[in-house]
Amino acid sequence: GESVGLHLPTLSVQEGDNSIINCAYSNSASDYFIWYKQESGKGPQFIIDIRSNMDKRQGQRVTVLLNKTVKHLSLQIAATQPGDSAVYFCAENGDFGNEKLTFGTGTRLTIIP
């Protein structure tokens, strides 16, 4: 069936460096994507979203890139900080009129001091 997945399950990055977390999706009808951050014992926290009519969107220290040709999504975090350590999920929606999200399995990001 259609799914959203991640290339790398774990990622370790030096504090201050930039992080890139990748996500592949298989539903070509997907037109809305969200990145969430989840810390241990907490619910997913919204980071940034993007619609399929865009290929890039920037927030505070984060950038999401969407490549519809290869069905690939990435989250870039600039100047990573210890507080960025968490599991990151991409999620997608591909059914207009049905708002449910399909999540990937997540990437654990560890910031090395």
Added chain:
Amino acid sequence: GAGVSQSPRYKVAKRGQDVALRCDPISGHVSLFWYQQALGQGPEFLTYFQNEAQLDKSGLPSDRFFAERPEGSVSTLKIQRTQQEDSAVYLCASSLNSGGAARAQYFGPGTRLTVL
């Protein structure tokens, strides 16, 4: 303003017991969602409401799972005759959306259910 709240935060049930999990969405949010998250996995969709209408319940694992949102605000997820495989974190989310294209969903802290 206040975010999504869920209660209880932790629930331990003996196999066969019924449980009820509560979700208070962000005030004014039209859509409300329930997801189940197994350990080490991403959230899996269970069901969602637009106001009091349950628009999709395709993710509910069995007829032991039931959700309601009678007044279009607070929602309750009920699990009857709990089984060990029901052990998971149950997440509630809400969004401003009133139909059409999906929008950002904001999650509560979840209820961790352990069935012994």
